[in-house]
Amino acid sequence: xxxxxxxxxxxxxxxxxxxxxxxxxxxxEVAVRPRNMLIEVIRDSIGLTGSTAxxxxxxxxxxxxxxxxxxxxxxxxxxxxxxxxxxxxxxxxAEGEKLxxxxxxxxxxxxxxxxFCTPGMLMSATALLRRNPKPNRQEINKALEGNLxxxxxxxxxxxxxxxxxGQDGVKPVMK
Amino acid sequence: MSExxxxxxxxxxxxxxxxxxxxxxxxxxxxxxxTLIGRVLRSPHAHARIVRxxxxxxxxxxxxxxxxxxxxxxxIKHGFVETPRYPPDQEVLARGKVVHVGEEIAAxxxxxxxxxxxxxxxxxxxxxxxxxxxxxxxxMKPDAPQIHPSHPKAPGKHSNIGGSTETQWxxxxxxxxxxxxxxxxxxxxxxRTHGYLEPHATLAHWESDKLNVWTSSMGVFxxxxxxxxxxxxxxxxxxxxxxxxxxxxxxxIDLYSHEYCASRLSMITGRPVQITASREEIFSAFRHAQxxxxxxxxxxxxxxxxxxxxxxxxxxxxxxxxxxxxxIFLAWGFTMIPYRIPNLKxxxxxxxxxxxxxxxxRGHGAPKVRFAIExxxxxxxxxxGIDPITIRMRNAREPGExxxxxxxxxxxxxxxxxxxxxxxxxxxxxxxxxxxSPVKGSIRRGIGIGASAYMGGTLIYPNGSGVIVKMNDDxxxxxxxxxxxxxxxxxxxxxxxxxxxxxxxxxxxxxxxxDTDVTPQDIGAWISGNTYVTGNAARQAAGNAREKxxxxxxxKMDVPVEHLLCRDKVVYHRLNPEVKxxxxxxxxxxxxxxxxxxxxxxxxxxxxxxxPTHPSLATTKGRWTENYAFSAQVAEVExxxxxxxxxxxxxxxxxxxxxxxxxxxxxGQIDGQISMALxxxxxxxxxxxxxxTLNPNWLDYRMPTIHNMAISEDADVITExxxxxxxxxxxxxxxxxxxxILAAMGNAVYDATGVRLYSTPFSAEKILAGLRAxxxxxxxxxxGDKVRA
Numbered sequence: 021x022x023x024x025x026x027x028x029x030x031x032x033x034x035x036x037x038x039x040x041x042x043x044x045x046x047x048x049e050v051a052v053r054p055r056n057m058l059i060e061v062i063r064d065s066i067g068l069t070g071s072t073a074x075x076x077x078x079x080x081x082x083x084x085x086x087x088x089x090x091x092x093x094x095x096x097x098x099x100x101x102x103x104x105x106x107x108x109x110x111x112x113x114a115e116g117e118k119l120x121x122x123x124x125x126x127x128x129x130x131x132x133x134x135x136f137c138t139p140g141m142l143m144s145a146t147a148l149l150r151r152n153p154k155p156n157r158q159e160i161n162k163a164l165e166g167n168l169x170x171x172x173x174x175x176x177x178x179x180x181x182x183x184x185x186g187q188d189g190v191k192p193v194m195k
Numbered sequence: 196m197s198e199x200x201x202x203x204x205x206x207x208x209x210x211x212x213x214x215x216x217x218x219x220x221x222x223x224x225x226x227x228x229x230t231l232i233g234r235v236l237r238s239p240h241a242h243a244r245i246v247r248x249x250x251x252x253x254x255x256x257x258x259x260x261x262x263x264x265x266x267x268x269x270x271i272k273h274g275f276v277e278t279p280r281y282p283p284d285q286e287v288l289a290r291g292k293v294v295h296v297g298e299e300i301a302a303x304x305x306x307x308x309x310x311x312x313x314x315x316x317x318x319x320x321x322x323x324x325x326x327x328x329x330x331x332x333x334x335m336k337p338d339a340p341q342i343h344p345s346h347p348k349a350p351g352k353h354s355n356i357g358g359s360t361e362t363q364w365x366x367x368x369x370x371x372x373x374x375x376x377x378x379x380x381x382x383x384x385x386x387r388t389h390g391y392l393e394p395h396a397t398l399a400h401w402e403s404d405k406l407n408v409w410t411s412s413m414g415v416f417x418x419x420x421x422x423x424x425x426x427x428x429x430x431x432x433x434x435x436x437x438x439x440x441x442x443x444x445x446x447x448i449d450l451y452s453h454e455y456c457a458s459r460l461s462m463i464t465g466r467p468v469q470i471t472a473s474r475e476e477i478f479s480a481f482r483h484a485q486x487x488x489x490x491x492x493x494x495x496x497x498x499x500x501x502x503x504x505x506x507x508x509x510x511x512x513x514x515x516x517x518x519x520x521x522x523i524f525l526a527w528g529f530t531m532i533p534y535r536i537p538n539l540k541x542x543x544x545x546x547x548x549x550x551x552x553x554x555x556x557r558g559h560g561a562p563k564v565r566f567a568i569e570x571x572x573x574x575x576x577x578x579x580g581i582d583p584i585t586i587r588m589r590n591a592r593e594p595g596e597x598x599x600x601x602x603x604x605x606x607x608x609x610x611x612x613x614x615x616x617x618x619x620x621x622x623x624x625x626x627x628x629x630x631x632s633p634v635k636g637s638i639r640r641g642i643g644i645g646a647s648a649y650m651g652g653t654l655i656y657p658n659g660s661g662v663i664v665k666m667n668d669d670x671x672x673x674x675x676x677x678x679x680x681x682x683x684x685x686x687x688x689x690x691x692x693x694x695x696x697x698x699x700x701x702x703x704x705x706x707x708x709x710d711t712d713v714t715p716q717d718i719g720a721w722i723s724g725n726t727y728v729t730g731n732a733a734r735q736a737a738g739n740a741r742e743k744x745x746x747x748x749x750x751k752m753d754v755p756v757e758h759l760l761c762r763d764k765v766v767y768h769r770l771n772p773e774v775k776x777x778x779x780x781x782x783x784x785x786x787x788x789x790x791x792x793x794x795x796x797x798x799x800x801x802x803x804x805x806x807p808t809h810p811s812l813a814t815t816k817g818r819w820t821e822n823y824a825f826s827a828q829v830a831e832v833e834x835x836x837x838x839x840x841x842x843x844x845x846x847x848x849x850x851x852x853x854x855x856x857x858x859x860x861x862x863g864q865i866d867g868q869i870s871m872a873l874x875x876x877x878x879x880x881x882x883x884x885x886x887x888t889l890n891p892n893w894l895d896y897r898m899p900t901i902h903n904m905a906i907s908e909d910a911d912v913i914t915e916x917x918x919x920x921x922x923x924x925x926x927x928x929x930x931x932x933x934x935x936i937l938a939a940m941g942n943a944v945y946d947a948t949g950v951r952l953y954s955t956p957f958s959a960e961k962i963l964a965g966l967r968a969x970x971x972x973x974x975x976x977x978x979g980d981k982v983r984a
Binding site: 067173177193 | 204205206207208210211212213214215216217218219220221223224226389390391392393394439440441442444473474681682683684859860862863866867868869870871892893894898899900901902904906907
């Protein structure tokens with residue numbers, strides 16, 4: 021195995037940058053390399069592990085977070101691009117112990133099973149409901165089309181969005 | 196206590212709040228200080244001899260802390276099946292040769308991901324490329340490249356036979372001779388993957404002579420047993436910790452090499468080692484499901500009654516035995532449950548090919564078997580001029596029927612399911628409608644039905660579940676269960692059962708689960724038995740605690756136990772509710788007047804206590820389950836005859852789930868399976884060439900998105916009741932419902948277009964080709980010919 025002297029060669033090359041991100045309303049300074057993706061920085065440097073990492077290629081939506089209010093795929097967004105920006109993650113949705121309406125609706129509708137897609141799904145739904153408080157089914161489908169869920173078959177997720185927006189008479193199915 | 200308060204109600208998930216706030220801890224979320232990153236070197240060849248392997252350059256790379264090859268292992272083999280007939284056949288790292296692309300050869304632990312990756316590139320291997328074979332029927336030929344020697348007891352003189360299942364009853368040849376109509380068809384299914392969102396991930400930490408492991412799995416006790424075995428450690432030295440699991444669908448059972456590698460690398464370095472598989476790695480090197488070929492010959496009477504059936508199943512089993520020899524056993528089972536078959540001959544062959552090893556996938560062969568049988572059933576019905584409902588009712592097994600292996604259907608009701616499905620979907624009014632109506636535009640609509648049955652809680656290691664209910668001083672309870680919540684809701688269901696049996700609130704219950712050091716053994720979430728087996732253990736444990744509470748209350752209140760009842764954490768005198776004691780008072784009294792006893796209840800459950808073990812994979816002898824769940828499903832599809840594209844519009848599932856402990860969770864299972872089935876039917880296929888995966892990502896391997904979802908309706912035909920204090924027979928609902936709907940979609944495509952598909956997926960290309968063939972036949976038809984359009 022490499023010894024302590026030769027380990028000096030393993031010293032990270034420079035290129036590290038200090039960036040600041042306002043995550044869920046809290047400014048954080050983090051050192052990142054240019055190649056680091058936003059999801060790595062959120063999960064590993066800042067330590068907010070609610071956002072999940074699944075495909076590393078922008079195909080599943082599990083790592084969706086909001087940057088300046090817009091849903092962004094954390095696994096294909098460079099962290100350095102987000103310097104100085106507002107980031108929202110699933111950890112920021114509840115106010116203290118009080119869950120947001122969409123979080124409650126996911127529980128009411130059984131829209132959560134394994135839960136791995138849930139953080140990304142919630143962020144996409146949150147962004148949708150902010151810009152369009154009464155989305156129709158087509159608009160819901162469009163907003164959530166980038167978020168894969170292998171467990172629920174999606175119907176319960178659509179119902180959760182309809183429940184929050186008070187449409188189609190959707191009532192909680194779980195108590 | 197006659198009215199049920201907790202079971203049979205749709206309570207919200209216990210793990211829900213953690214999952215919607217990002218607090219749920221999955222394996223990747225467990226962070227330990229000083230953790231090294233592990234990476235696995237995988238074979239670039241489908242079949243090759245390793246002439247020489249040199250890790251010295253990798254070891255010399257700064258930042259690399261350990262490199263292992265098979266020489267650093269104990270050489271202990273493991274297998275999905277480990278029986279005298281099928282001994283363990285796989286080493287944790289390749290020894291001498293590789294047999295599939297992606298096979299694990301070496302592993303590295305380094306200070307970071309980039310260094311680990313770089314080190315893999317510095318491992319020098321000299322290869323001798325061997326001829327490879329990928330199709331099972333090619334691999335069976337005498338001159339095919341030999342991947343492993345054929346099993347000594349395999350029938351015939353085929354090459355590369357990993358295992359076989361043979362069984363028969365009655366006289367199948369005589370049955371065909373007595374039949375009015377006989378037909379023979381061949382069906383095939385594509386290679387599909389599980390598509391769990393959470394990648395395979397493992398964190399291992401060897402500390403103070405103890406291996407602590409966090410890994411994404413379907414059962415911690417199975418993992419512990421296999422990991423301890425290949426590491427040659429006592430079980431007590433290996434602890435699998437609980438983490439939430441981001442989907443499995445069959446793809447996270449059995450031991451995976453990276454779990455061994457993370458563990459061994461941690462033992463060598465003394466530091467935590469984390470290995471997470473990339474999505475590309477999962478697609479290219481990890482286990483997918485089993486593509487089956489099914490040849491079916493069926494003979495029937497004029498009225499559609501099945502007289503004889505001969506089935507041959509050939510499994511493209513990949514490069515090790517994996518679960519390949521299980522699926523050919525199961526294929527027999529999924530054949531014989533729903534319909535009576537007086538004469539049957541079954542042969543299943545599991546054939547080695549240079550593909551990745553196979554895993555179970557939700558339904559473990561049932562979707563493929565039912566697709567084949569239910570498609571042929573419709574073809575037979577059409578030939579005989581019978582409708583699809585009548586032919587199924589004619590052959591459906593009755594409640595209380597004994598099956599050829601000694602199993603009993605008990606109260607299972609297939610006929611009730613078929614009947615209700617036909618009625619609710621208005622099936623007979625809709626079927627054939629497209630064929631008989633004038634054509635408008637390019638969209639054709641069709642309807643189809645499929646039936647299925649599935650087992651639950653079958654015997655396989657560790658065979659049984661235990662649950663412990665610890666009462667706290669205030670009457671609340673801690674429940675210890677080895678069950679792992681992979682999304683199905685085991686923690687919620689177990690809580691509901693404990694709440695019902697103990698008459699305490701859902702919020703009074705905290706679950707400690709899936710930790711091999713802390714919780715009792717559990718069968719795991721992979722044989723559709725958690726609600727039944729672990730659920731009954733929970734019922735017993737809570738009942739045991741209740742008995743102890745009542746005993747103390749009876750002493751203190753000087754009232755016979757049978758005069759007492761529990762309600763909302765209080766024990767009352769049945770006739771005089773003024774005479775009562777709270778659980779808090781009873782527990783205090785128990786501690787004061789006994790040996791200091793707090794109240795702890797324990798419960799255990801195992802299916803078929805009179806059966807020593809699971810049935811014979813080779814001969815099918817022995818019982819399989821004590822609770823079959825039957826189902827009938829109806830699909831309504833739309834096909835665009837210009838593009839060949841088909842989609843599921845509406846699914847109806849009529850199932851017999853025993854007793855739904857949580858109806859909304861049952862519905863969640865149904866909807867999820869409909870989604871998976873439509874992926875199977877119309878979208879998904881792992882494409883390979885020479886053993887390489889051509890579409891190792893979700894852009895090219897299309898899974899259903901929100902746009903693909905269909906209307907999913909369901910109805911249950913409950914065949915078992917729940918009574919407090921009595922054992923119950925819940926049935927599986929988590930994996931048996933892909934099958935009927937898959938078959939129904941195939942039949943519905945036929946109803947819409949007249950195109951009969953013999954293989955999945957029902958791609959646009961296949962449907963268009965079928966339509967062209969029909970057009971051609973129509974053009975060239977002579978008067979009197981029957982041609983559909």
